[in-house]
Amino acid sequence: MAEAQQQQQDEDLVLSFFPDPPPFFRHFTSENQERLKKIEQETATDEDDKSNSNHGSKLSAEHILALPTELRYLIPPEPPVDNEEFKVFGEAAKATGSDVFTKNMEFISHAIKEEGVLPEWTYEQLFPTTTSDPNISSTPATLDRQSYLFRFLRSILLSYISLLGIVATDPLSSAKDDQIANILTMVTNIHALINEYRPHQARETLIVKMEEQLERKRKEVEGVKRMRERVREVLHGFEEDIPGKKDEVMVGNALEREDDNNKMGQRDMWQTLDELLA
Structure with missing residues (x-):
């Protein structure tokens, strides 16, 4: 009896793999x-x-x-307010969306502080968010991201060379930490600029996927057309192999030729009458 109850409980566990609705x-x-x-x-x-x-x-x-x-x-x-935080799978979120990049920078800053490296480092944005006109926001057309990427890259190389000189002369110098902080700041700014290309990347990826799908559909249509021609050829071959079908085709062709000959004779007769009456 106990074994039967245990077996029934096991079956219930298997059947109730998904939780019951509220x-x-x-x-x-x-x-x-x-x-x-x-x-x-x-x-x-x-x-x-x-x-x-x-x-x-x-x-x-x-x-x-x-x-x-x-x-x-x-x-x-009631729906949450734009700036009100709520939990989604244990993570804080907002109705307007969360700034993942800012959270990542805060995590990096907190992590290096715990390690005792650059305890005062915080992310600083070095590229402008607006143009010279404060009323005009920067857009992909107004901000030259490529130029800023090259600037940051050259600055990182110069800072790295300067860091090598400092470490060679005085490895315990406080200027070493300043150079490392500068390099980290420029690297994070490069990361931020590259992230702004993601909408363009997503758009281009979508275009490529749609073109691939369109090409695949075209190939399917061409395959259907080729199959249609093959089916027509097979059916035409079956039609020719039907007994008596060839005779009917020959009789039909003979009637068509006779009709054409009659038309030619009538045409010649009318032409002769025209010549006599003229």
């Missing part, structure tokens, strides 16, 4: 929706609330708390 899904019925709609219309204070009752609940907090439990689940929560 129990309140049973409250989403047409009857409950009609009840909630009537309550909203009764508690509406003006015509605007009545007209907008279908677009969302206009009930106050007191009215919502006074509702039956099965009707409270039908009222969706």
Whole structure:
């Protein structure tokens, strides 16, 4: 008996691999929706609330708390504010999106501080975010990213050469940390500039994928056309192999030739009459 119960429990575990849905899904019925709609219309204070009752609940907090439990689940929560943080799989997020690059820079700064290397380093953006006109924001057309990338690369090379000179003369000099911080700042700025090419990369990747899909569809269409011609040839061969079909074809051709000869004779007769009457 115990073994049978254990086997049944094991089967239940296998069958319930996915979790059960939340129990309140049973409250989403047409009857409950009609009840909630009537309550909203009764508690509406003006015509605007009545007209907008279908677009969302206009009930106050007191009215919502006074509702039956099965009707409270039908009222969706208020959407979060743009700057309000909420958790998604344990990670903080915002409705406007999260700045992943800034978080990465904060993580790098925190990590090197824990290691005791460059405890005062923080990310500093060295390329402009706006043009000379403060009313015009920089766009891919106004910001020459390639020029700034070359500048940062040359500066990194010069800073590295300077760092080698400092280490060769005085390895314990504080100027060494300054040069390392400068190199790290320029490397992170290069990383930030390269990240701004990602929308262009995504667009070009999408274009390539669509072109590949279009070419594949064209090849499929050409294959269908070739198969159609082959089927026609096979059917034509079957038609020629039918007994008596050749005789019918020959008779048809003979009738066509006879008709053509009659037309030629009539044409010659009318031409002769024209010559005599002339």
